[in-house]
Every structure is written in structure tokens, then in C-alpha cells.
Amino acid sequence: MRLKGCIFLILLSAPWCVKAQEADSLEAARVFAVQQFPVTKAIEEVSVNSLVAPPMQVAEVLRRFTGVQVKDYGGAGGLKTVNIRSLGSEHVGVFLDGIQIDNAQNMQVDLGRFSVDNLETVSLYNAQKSLRLQTAKEYAAGATVYLRTAAPRHDALSVRLRAGSFGTASPSVRWDKRLGAVMLRTSADFTVSNGKYKYPCFDTTLVRENGDICSLRLEAQVFGKTQDGEWRLHLYNYGSERGFPGPVIRRAQGFPFSAERQADQDLFVQGSWNQDWNQRYATAIRFKYANNYTHYNTHPERNPMALPYDLHYRQQSAYLSLAQSYVLSNPWSVDLSADFQHNALNSDVGQFVRPRRNTLTVAAATRLVWPSFRLAAHVVYQGAWDRYDAQQAGGWTRENAYRDTWMPSLTAYYAPFRWMETDAYVKRSYRLPSFNDLYYSLMGNSRLEPESAFQTGLNLHFKGNTGPWSGSFHLSPYYNKVSNKIVAIPTSSQFRWTMLNIGLVDITGCDVKGEGHFARGDWRVSAAIRYSFQQALDHSTKGSQTWGNQIPYIPLHSGSADLQLDWKAWTLAWNTSLCGERWSRSANTDDYHLAPWSLSDASLSYRWRGLRTGLHLRNLFNKAYQVVQGYPMPGFNWMLSVEYNW
Numbered sequence: 001m002r003l004k005g006c007i008f009l010i011l012l013s014a015p016w017c018v019k020a021q022e023a024d025s026l027e028a029a030r031v032f033a034v035q036q037f038p039v040t041k042a043i044e045e046v047s048v049n050s051l052v053a054p055p056m057q058v059a060e061v062l063r064r065f066t067g068v069q070v071k072d073y074g075g076a077g078g079l080k081t082v083n084i085r086s087l088g089s090e091h092v093g094v095f096l097d098g099i100q101i102d103n104a105q106n107m108q109v110d111l112g113r114f115s116v117d118n119l120e121t122v123s124l125y126n127a128q129k130s131l132r133l134q135t136a137k138e139y140a141a142g143a144t145v146y147l148r149t150a151a152p153r154h155d156a157l158s159v160r161l162r163a164g165s166f167g168t169a170s171p172s173v174r175w176d177k178r179l180g181a182v183m184l185r186t187s188a189d190f191t192v193s194n195g196k197y198k199y200p201c202f203d204t205t206l207v208r209e210n211g212d213i214c215s216l217r218l219e220a221q222v223f224g225k226t227q228d229g230e231w232r233l234h235l236y237n238y239g240s241e242r243g244f245p246g247p248v249i250r251r252a253q254g255f256p257f258s259a260e261r262q263a264d265q266d267l268f269v270q271g272s273w274n275q276d277w278n279q280r281y282a283t284a285i286r287f288k289y290a291n292n293y294t295h296y297n298t299h300p301e302r303n304p305m306a307l308p309y310d311l312h313y314r315q316q317s318a319y320l321s322l323a324q325s326y327v328l329s330n331p332w333s334v335d336l337s338a339d340f341q342h343n344a345l346n347s348d349v350g351q352f353v354r355p356r357r358n359t360l361t362v363a364a365a366t367r368l369v370w371p372s373f374r375l376a377a378h379v380v381y382q383g384a385w386d387r388y389d390a391q392q393a394g395g396w397t398r399e400n401a402y403r404d405t406w407m408p409s410l411t412a413y414y415a416p417f418r419w420m421e422t423d424a425y426v427k428r429s430y431r432l433p434s435f436n437d438l439y440y441s442l443m444g445n446s447r448l449e450p451e452s453a454f455q456t457g458l459n460l461h462f463k464g465n466t467g468p469w470s471g472s473f474h475l476s477p478y479y480n481k482v483s484n485k486i487v488a489i490p491t492s493s494q495f496r497w498t499m500l501n502i503g504l505v506d507i508t509g510c511d512v513k514g515e516g517h518f519a520r521g522d523w524r525v526s527a528a529i530r531y532s533f534q535q536a537l538d539h540s541t542k543g544s545q546t547w548g549n550q551i552p553y554i555p556l557h558s559g560s561a562d563l564q565l566d567w568k569a570w571t572l573a574w575n576t577s578l579c580g581e582r583w584s585r586s587a588n589t590d591d592y593h594l595a596p597w598s599l600s601d602a603s604l605s606y607r608w609r610g611l612r613t614g615l616h617l618r619n620l621f622n623k624a625y626q627v628v629q630g631y632p633m634p635g636f637n638w639m640l641s642v643e644y645n646w
Helices: 002-012 025-034 058-062 136-140 435-439
Strands: 044-047 068-072 080-084 092-096 119-125 143-149 156-164 168-179 182-193 198-201 204-207 213-226 229-244 260-276 281-297 310-329 332-347 356-369 373-392 395-417 420-431 451-466 469-490 497-520 523-538 557-567 570-579 597-608 611-618 626-628 637-645
Touching: 058 068, 058 080, 058 119, 068 626, 080 092, 080 143, 092 136, 136 310, 136 332, 136 356, 136 373, 136 395
Parallel strands: 092 143
Antiparallel strands: 044 119, 068 080, 119 143, 156 168, 156 637, 168 182, 182 213, 198 204, 213 229, 229 260, 260 281, 281 310, 310 332, 332 356, 356 373, 373 395, 395 420, 420 451, 451 469, 469 497, 497 523, 523 557, 557 570, 570 597, 597 611, 611 637
């Protein structure tokens, strides 16, 4: 019956099943304009062009967002994943132009592989936008990070060179060209770094080895417009070869810490087409094909104590989405979205199970949208069919596994005054174990249970201005209850992980953010303070050693402060980030304790016509700290950037 119901919903989502009705043109236009508003506000949103020191990676933008932790394993080549409100990296959906980003290595999005050079905005939502023409996957995500690429407006050429500490150099070029009715953007950037930096180790100072990286990213995008719509096509290719320095532990002098290497080749092509057929009915079609290759080698000839692994993985993914929005009457609209994705993973690992997964996600949503009050509700069905080979006593057999769930949500927005906005949400989200969780021979755990989360939160936004002053204040308490939380614990390598379920986690928290701006003449001053409280407690087994303890890598207190001063073409910026104590295991003992840390960065930039230069100083006071246990982060380092635009 479930399968028949899903097929029925997909048929309903076909364009020919909705007959558009014409209405009075002025009224329809007004209704249509109102329906463009999302129900919830972004918790954080950054325009990339407004950044003083445009970072090399998306991770550098997100690490300053309220309630966000970025797991960073150090250096230019270290893995960088995002965690929002203690939900875990896999529970966070990262969407590029409305299409979710997948990753072949561990189903976590390595934000170090995405540049900000082609982006227009980076925004964070703690639930989802509840906006027209969303994909079903957007409705299903526990939290969402949106990366939106910037469409070029005219012919242009941009050349940039970054160079700095640890032998890091990164030249890039971007070319925009109008070709008739469409705009073409092509870009390329190359990054090389030896990854060598000093760090304290017990009673001595060592140099981080085998942390080098060499990567090349090539992208091409085409943007087009129709009479009442637009379309985009995006081709992405990323290749890299890097070392895994491994965790720092006490070993005999001269013994190599790690000789592990990994090579990646990631390719995807994605596209979208949005069309407003009239003032009430609109559709959006999105597609993506991804082909990701990973080669992992432990090089036992360099490290005789290493297990001899020389492994190759290739994951292929095909994705198709159809979304529709129909305005029934002022202010009521309905949306129906259906996504289908096929994933396949192959490897030359002995006795590898060669899994295949077909995932169907269907979302039915409705919205009531007035300028000052908005209400949205949706329900998502997600079903996943896994087929894999299993070794039995008599040989190999083909087995099937089926998992499915329903995810409802309710979201409301109210602006009682011009200076005050509120929104609230309650939803259920669900996270399937990934291929890596279940089937990778080095880290898989076939007994993992799917992760389910109940989420609720309230967001209060206050804003005002008087004369040259303006400011805003944001307060966001929340509660998440996660069952069978999937936790990835790094072992002796960034490639090998221990995957486990924490039966029940109660997460209570609050995010606070205050901003102030002053402008007079050639002077601009901006300041922001952020604070996050996150109490994420393991409540799996009462009376156990871990009962009531903070779950791994979640600080109880964290925050940041920004200060920016602009005068004519000069800009000076300062950022200080703070992170409280954490533990690397649910057993909050001294063996797993991670000390609190603070980090300060400074930037100075100058613009003159098409030229933009900047000096960026990171970890200004040379603080020793670790984000992940055993992985020391770099001390003081610098980066010089020069960019010219024609």
C-alpha cells in the first residue's frame, strides 16, 4: 500500500494533473508577489561580496555563524564538516542552488572543496525556508545551508592570487561572457600547500608532516532566462591529492605518524529550470549526476606498522526533482514535490557488498502567506530501497533492505511591529545510515539504526535605526530530541571511522546575536556579538557511565565577536572566536577532555578601481588548540591576496 500511495503522489505531481485557473490580473499579481516570501527567516545570511577578506572555503564563512560548529582537522587539506545545533553533519543539508550536495567519501559534505569565488550568498536556516518550489529533500533536512551562485551581469575577467604560510599558494581566474541571450561563467583555481606547521606535543615542539595538498577545481555555469522563468546549468570538476597526517599520540622519536594518502576526483553536472506558467501556477525541474572517485593508500613501505590498504571507491549518483506550486486563492497556496535518487557504490575491496540505493522523497505542503503573518505545514514521505551482496555460508547472495518514514512539520511567522519579527517551527526529521556507515569495510556497522529527530524552536528578531545608527538583536531558544543518533568517531585516520548509535540525546540550547552599525560620511563601523548555549546530553541508558553526559564534540558555551571599520577604500576587520570545553566521547572523563580555546583573526584590505588587495592574519596570538582530539590546529599564519577585475 505504501508503494501504491507513493506512485499516486508522483502522478499527482505531474504538470498535467494541475489545471491552472486564470483570475483577475491585478489580484493574481499581488497574490503571486506575496507568495515569494519564505515563511521563516534565515538565522544567518552573508553576501560574499561584502566580506572584507573573501575566504578560500565555505567552511571559513560558516564557522562564524551562530550555533554552528565546523569540525576541522587542520591545514588546507584537512576535512571540514558542519554541525548545526548538535544534530550532526549528516543531518545538515547543504544545498547548492537548491540541489543537495553529496559526498562519496563519508556522506558528509567536505566544505573545504567548495570555493566562495562563484557564490552570491551563504545562508543558514534551522529548519527550512518553507518557500515555494522547494525540493522534497529541502523539506526533509533537519537544518539547511544554502549556497547560491551569482549570475553574471556583463562581460568580465577576474584574476586572483593568494599566497601565505605553510607554502600555500592559490591562483584563480574567472571569466564571464554574454553569448546572445545567455551568460557564461567559467572559473578555475589551483591550491597547493605543504601543510607543515609547528605545534606543541607534550614537552616539545614538532612539525606537522604529511598534511600537504594539491588540488584543482574547474567550474562552468550557464545562466538563461525565459519570458517567465529562468534556467541554470552547472558543471563542476574537483581533483586533489593529499596526505592524512593522522592523530598526534606519544610514539618513539623518529617513528612516522602517518604515510596515508588519498586522491579524489569529483565530477557533477546539475541543472534547474523554473517556470511561472501564469500568476498562480509554477513548476521547477532539477537534476544532477555525480561521479566521485576515491583512492586511499596507507603506503606500508613508508610506515611498516600500517595495515596494507590500497583501496579504490567509485560512487555514482543520479537525481531528479519536480516541484510545483499553485495559488488556490489569496493567500492560500499548495506545493507538491517529488525527488528520486539512485546511488551506487563500487570498490575493489575484498568481499565488498556493492550496495545500490533508490530513494524516493515526496513532500506535500501548504502555505498561508500575508505580509505580516505566514503559516506553513508539510508532510514528507521518504523511502529507501537498498540492494547489496551478502556473503553466506554457501556463497554470495543478493539481499534487500527497505526503510521508510513520514516527517511532518509546522512553521509560523508573525511580525506584530515593523521592528519585531518572530517565527517558530516544530518538525520531525530522519537520517538514513549512509553507505559508508553500513558497508565500508573499514568503518561500516551494518547494525546501525536510522536516526530520527524531533525539533522545535522559536526565533525572535528585533531591529531598529535612528540617525546614523542601526542595529538588530536575535534570540533563538530551541529543543531537539534525537533517537539513535549516529556519531562518527575518528580513529587513527581521517579515512577510518567508528560509527555508533547513541540511543537518545536531549538537546537544549539558545542562540543569541546582536549587531550594530554606524555610518557617517566616509566612515562605516559594524560590530556583531554571537553566543551559543548547547546542552546535548546522552540519555540512552539510565545509571550508565555516560548518562547525563555531554555528547562528543559539542561545547556547552561558544561564541564570536566581529568588528569592522571602513574608511574610504580601506577596511580593517577583527574577529575573535571562543569555544568552551568539550569531550571526544560520551564518557566525559579526563582522558577525553578537550580544553577550551579562543582564536583571533585580523584583516586589512584596500580597493582601488578594479584592484583589491588584502592581508589576513589568522590565530594572531599563536594559540595552541584542537577542534578534534589529536589533530592540532595551525598557530599564527598569514595570507596575502591580490585581485584585479576588468
